[in-house]
Amino acid sequence: MAREQRLAEIFMEVADSLTDDFDVLDLLQRLSTRCVELLDVSAAGILLADPLGKLRVVAASDEHTRLLELFVLQHDQGPCVDCYHSGTARTNIDLTSPSAAASWPSFATRARETGYVTTHAIPLRLRNRTIGALNLFQKTHHRLGESDIALAKALAGVATITILQQRTLEQSYIERTQLQTALDSRILVEQVKGILAERWGTSTDGAFTAFRSYARQHHLRLTDFATSIISGAFDTSTIAAPAPES
CATH class of the missing domain: 3.30.450.40 (GAF domain)
Incomplete structure (x- = not known):
């Protein structure tokens, strides 16, 4: 193409x-x-x-x-x-x-x-x-x-x-809020990567790929999905875990 x-x-x-x-x-x-x-x-x-x-x-x-x-x-x-x-x-x-x-x-x-x-x-x-x-x-x-x-x-x-x-x-307050929201969202994702990588015994890269794939398949916002995993409200066993790394 x-x-x-x-x-x-x-x-x-x-x-x-x-x-x-x-x-x-x-x-x-x-x-x-x-x-x-x-x-x-x-x-x-x-x-x-x-x-x-x-x-x-x-x-x-x-x-x-x-x-x-x-x-x-x-x-x-x-x-x-x-x-x-x-x-x-x-x-x-x-x-x-x-x-x-x-x-x-x-x-x-x-x-x-x-x-x-x-x-x-x-x-x-x-x-x-x-x-x-x-x-x-x-x-x-x-x-x-x-x-x-x-x-x-x-x-x-x-x-x-x-x-x-x-x-x-010129809407400086809105701009700062949007930037801070994006930065805070990234922190949540980093925490979830660590949680899932440890739980599955895989790399953080593999954990992130599985996390993001599930979110996109089920039309979930990454931030909301990460929050539910961190709080324990979501059962992570329903996510297809990546294959163990050698």
């Missing part, structure tokens, strides 16, 4: 999801996986700024611990932090270069240890306000061309509109 056709389908998918009561967390999760699909990168994540201006991950293309740690590291340092504060994209960053090691020593070292050698940070920006960043990782030194970067910016724009739900940034 041509990338242009796939992109059109994804934009329609997002548009159809923007109802009055859409699941922002699930939509951002889908967008992060679509970034990997369309841009041929190894991993993607969406980070939002909390009320104190610190970046926190709300969605990732996979739930591997080492990848999530790279996003968490950018709470303090990394291309996404620079991108968020400047409001401009940082692309085709060579994480093996001396300049990367000097700018972000902990981040660059951890990224290389995880197998990533190139990264990109695209601001989530609408007009003159930046609310977070889209982070892309590659395991090769292949550079993203101008058309790929333009597409990454378009997907970041979709994520921004999704988060704000077509409301103006």
Whole structure:
């Protein structure tokens, strides 16, 4: 399938999801996986700024611990932090270069240890306000061309509109509430991943996949579903557990 056709389908998918009561967390999760699909990168994540201006991950293309740690590291340092504060994209960053090691020593070292050698940070920006960043990782030194970067910016724009739900940034109270809701929802999901992974003896990535699949099959909002599991109101034995890992 041509990338242009796939992109059109994804934009329609997002548009159809923007109802009055859409699941922002699930939509951002889908967008992060679509970034990997369309841009041929190894991993993607969406980070939002909390009320104190610190970046926190709300969605990732996979739930591997080492990848999530790279996003968490950018709470303090990394291309996404620079991108968020400047409001401009940082692309085709060579994480093996001396300049990367000097700018972000902990981040660059951890990224290389995880197998990533190139990264990109695209601001989530609408007009003159930046609310977070889209982070892309590659395991090769292949550079993203101008058309790929333009597409990454378009997907970041979709994520921004999704988060704000077509409301103006002048409504600052509503904006802060929406961002905090997304961040709080992510905390609940992290707790459920740990609960299910321990219960099933599997990875957190496998636990998340089973959790999210059940929610989508039964039309459950991820946040509400996570809350019911944490409170003990939902019997997790009804979820098809992933196969034990060797």
